[in-house]
Amino acid sequence: MTDFIITNLENGLFTITLNYPEKMNCMGFDMLEGIDKAVDMAKINDDVKAILFQGAGERAFSTGANIKEFEKLKDGEVKRWIEFGNDINNKIETLSKPTVAYINGYAMGGGLELALACDFRLVSDTAILASPEVSNGWLPGWGGMTRLRRLVGEAHSKRIILFGEKLDANEALRIGLITKIVQRNEVQEFLNKLMRMKPIAYALAKSAIMDSTRTTLGTDVDFDVLAVKISHDKE
Structure with missing residues (x-):
């Protein structure tokens, strides 16, 4: 498993940690490949009862694509990048096992798109959620536009995607973007209930x-x- 991803299986819970805290867990090809392999492992392992996605460090779940890496991609590589991210999120969304994203700090761009592919989004009271792609001259490419609209409706999706509005935890909860605002020690309780299903x-x-x-x-x-x-x- 790549160093950009840390996995752990304990008492039925398979934790996938995005591990690039010095860059707020931004995602390049290496991290995407690590996520893909980890999800495949979780899918086929009967000991896995639920899957938790989290970011290393205190600042972010993930701020999305590694921009420096993304800007160097050639046309064919951009297509692969978009397709690979889509494939991973589709795989997460269609897992039969419960999936939870714990968001502590920022979940932006591709990081938010990954969280949207999960069944549940638990966030700290310091969380900030945003989709800044349009403001930067491109589009959310990993299924986020469709999932966001399905989750919160057209009007709120336009606020977040077209206007680039950043949402704090309370506003995200109000519009239905997240499941619950939690303290870190409450995450395990939520997961334990899921694993009893x-x-x-x-x-x-x-x-x-x-x-x-x-x-x-x-x-x-x-x-x-x-x-x-x-x-x-x-x-």
Whole structure:
């Protein structure tokens, strides 16, 4: 595992730490590759009951892309960068296991996009969340625009993406961008509750919530009947 990523499995919790604190855990290709490998490990390991993403240090979860690295990319490399980040976040979003981002300090750009791919976002009272890409002349490229709009709606998405507004923890909670404001010692309690969930029921319910293609009442009912039967038979 790359030095930019630290992983730890303890009592069912798989922690993935973004480890570049001197640069506020900004993400280059090496870190992305580390995240990708860590997520693959968590997916296939039956001992993993929940996954926690966090940033090293006290200043940031992640401030997003490593700008110096990004600005040196050639056209083909930019395409790979965007596709790779998208693939990772899609992989995180579709994991059947619970995923939590703990945000202490800044979550900006690609860092916010990674957090948006998680099921839950727990933040400290000092957290700042922002999507400054448009202000800097490019776009959020790792699925953040779609996930943000789905989570908080069009009006708030425009504030954050088009206007570049930075949100503190209280405002992020008010608009539904985050799950909860917590003290660091409350994170484990939240995770313990998640790890007590029945895994098959959790996975099926998560799939149903996220599946935007099931738009008719009949289809919803059919899925719900099937999901309840499967969870009842398996748990």
